[in-house]
Amino acid sequence: MLNSVKKKILIIEDEEKITEVIQSYLEKEEFEVHICTDGSAAFELFEQINPTLVILDLMLPGVNGEEICMRLRSISRVPIIILTAKADEQSILHCFNIGADDYVTKPFSPRQLVARVMALLRRTEEDVRLLSNIYSFNDGDLIVDDLKHEVKKQGEVVSLTNSEYKILVSMIQYPKKAFSREELVCRALGYDYEGIDRVIDTHVKNLRQKIESNPKEPKYILTVHGVGYKFGGE
Known part of the structure; x- marks a missing residue:
């Protein structure tokens, strides 16, 4: 247990x-x-x-x-x-x-x-921990409060799954790093996950719908062609 x-x-x-x-x-x-x-x-x-x-x-x-x-x-x-x-x-x-x-x-x-x-x-x-308790991006447009495990978009609380939260936090920890799908699978779903790595694309799609002002032109979860994804918030 x-x-x-x-x-x-x-x-x-x-x-x-x-x-x-x-x-x-x-x-x-x-x-x-x-x-x-x-x-x-x-x-x-x-x-x-x-x-x-x-x-x-x-x-x-x-x-x-x-x-x-x-x-x-x-x-x-x-x-x-x-x-x-x-x-x-x-x-x-x-x-x-x-x-x-x-x-x-x-x-x-x-x-x-x-x-x-x-x-x-x-x-x-096994919570993914940020280097700070609260992170704010783009003049408060996106706020991640790791103490509360809470994400806000333009002041409104956004409901994320655990996997979506861990993907977001992993990227925030290393904002300039391009993550492969395999890396995000390990961080968000665990090393013992045996499913398809393309599930990350679905999580990213859902995450963009929740935290991007325009999911078709994302500012936070950016695609790195031939690699995977990286965080683009400032």
Whole structure:
């Protein structure tokens, strides 16, 4: 277990056999597991228990998993692992595009899912630290407060996923460095990430939508052709 305090995992899945297996494996690792089988009830339970991580199936009665993911991401940076039967690249990238931090395709190994939960929580807890607590760019247009883990664009708080936040912070640490996709995968998703490195492009696209005044002409997350990306704020 990552520490002595039990971490709460919310499983939003309507297939009883799947939830029973996941719950059993997670409880062996001393997680506190809560289960929701109806998408409509997910938000109330989420607010009640304030989970450390969410495991979310896309196909649900009531409110579907995509809407749940997007709504949760609009109010929280809680890590979200998507369960999906679709394994093609477009579907996987879509999961990240709606705010997921990781995905597992069905059918899956319960041990692999638990390993992904542990890895994602390690990445969440091992915070990337800035050299200063607060960074301000372009006369206060973009402010990153590392103490609060808060990002503001023109004075308004911007909701970023953990991966998006770590990508942004990594670039801020080394503003003149051009990062390859592989480097950003390691920094944002961890060395044990086994997915496609092009997922970084999706995270960058989402990040630009949130912090750039004109995402088509970015000032902060700049493309370095043939290499990857770098930070351009001043």
